[in-house]
Amino acid sequence: MEKVLGKKGDYNYIHEKVEYYKKFIDRSHLVWMKSKAPVVSWVEPLDGFNVMTRNGSRQTAFQSTWFVPMMWEGLIQLIGWPTKFHSKLNRSFEISSN
Secondary structure: OOOOOHHHHHHHHHHHHHHHHHHOOOOHHOOOOOOEEEEOOEOOOOOOOEEEEOOOEEEHHHHHHHHOOOOOHHHHHHHHOOOHHHHHHHHHHOOOOO
């Protein structure tokens, strides 16, 4: 919308924030989004059911992986279309914390 309205500065700012999710994906071991401590190294071990706190929000790795409301195409590309993405999405509905 900002781009259409000619607000290039606003567009660039929002676009930068929209892609921020990529900073929380460990590309060497793409399973779920992870926390970084303190933005340098990955928090290990990853347990998708443990709640992580990031920017004042509390969520699990499973929840935060799918919360990219404006960049689905980017997440799909990052995970791998179609097989890996479908598999990960289905798995997230099948796994249980028990």
